[in-house]
Amino acid sequence: MQYTRNPPLEVDQLSPDPLLQLEAWIGAARDAGMIEPAAMTLATVDAGGQPSARVVLLKALSADGLTFYTCYESRKGRDLAGNSQVAATFWWDRLERQVRVEGRVEPLPRSHNQSYFASRPRESRLGAITSRQSRVVATRAELDARLQAVTELWQGRAPECPDHWGGYRIRPHCVEFWQGRSGRLHDRLRYRRAGDGWVIERLEP
Ligand SMILES: Cc1cc2nc3c(=O)[nH]c(=O)nc-3n(C[C@H](O)[C@H](O)[C@H](O)COP(=O)(O)O)c2cc1C
Known part of the structure; x- marks a missing residue:
């Protein structure tokens, strides 16, 4: 496969x-017709x-980091309780x-989880209450x-956010942008934290 779409980065x-x-890149992926441009592994x-x-959906992106939601008692939730480092x-x-x-996650406050949960479709809320993600079920x-x-x-009431459900925010210390180029000398530009700012370095492909 030759990657020819992009001008040099x-x-x-x-x-x-x-x-x-x-x-900006997620927006470009959406504009290009990708169905889930915010899906991340x-x-x-x-x-x-x-x-x-595993794949999760990035639900918010801000100066604070990348937010996703899941079950705190899932396999990933248990992993993150013991080791907050992620990629x-x-x-x-x-x-x-x-x-x-690459970075570390922090769980979001319960008050945030409750208000985000309340904004979700009823079916999703009922599913989150029902499922103890990653457990074996017969x-x-x-x-x-x-x-x-x-x-x-x-029935007839607003489903409440269960304790086992909520968000995490990834605070990154390293973010790399990779773009395919023809031949195999692809572009790789990596940001790494330096004090309050970021240093951008080019990596060999
Ligand atoms: C496109 C896509 C989006 C997904 N989004 C989420 C998500 O936002 N949160 C989540 O907990 N699982 C999501 N999943 C399911 C996860 O990939 C995974 O099956 C689940 O979180 C259990 O993972 P675990 O057992 O490693 O904790 C998504 C799967 C796909 C394919």
């Missing part, structure tokens, strides 16, 4: 803030040093671009029956 084209640059590490990775990647095939993020029917019971329990 130069430092002076990038925002001084990697999160603004990431926002998130890697965590367990107490034994075993990494695991995340985005890949947009239509743009021939990748972004890599049958699909068991899960469906539990959803039915939860739906009846909250």
Whole structure:
């Protein structure tokens, strides 16, 4: 596969803030017709040093970092309780671009989780209450029956955010922007934290 879509990527084209640059690339991926331009593969590490990775949706991007929501009792939630270091990647095939993020997560305050939860569709809220993500369940029917019971329990009332559900914010210390070039000498520009600001360095492909 030859990557021919992009003109050369130069430092002076990038925002001084990697999160603004990431926002621009997600916007470009959306404009290019990608269905889930904010989907990122998130890697965590367990107490034994075993990494695991899965896709989650980036729901907010600000100067504070990257926010995603999940079940705190899931495999990733348990990993993050013991080790807050994460890596995340985005890949947009239509743009021939990748972004890599490394940093630490912090769980969001319960008050934030409650207000975000309240903004979600009712079906998503009932699903979050029902599912103890990553646990073994004997049958699909068991899960469906539990959803039915939860739906009846909250009939006529606004489902409340359970303690086991909420967000994390990734505070990055390193963000790399990769763009395919023809031949194999792709462009890689990496931001790393230096004091209050960022240093951008070019990496060999
Ligand atoms: C496109 C896509 C988006 C997803 N978004 C989320 C998400 O935002 N939060 C989440 O907990 N799981 C999300 N998932 C499911 C996760 O990939 C994963 O199955 C789940 O979080 C359990 O992972 P764990 O057992 O490693 O904790 C998404 C999956 C896909 C394919």
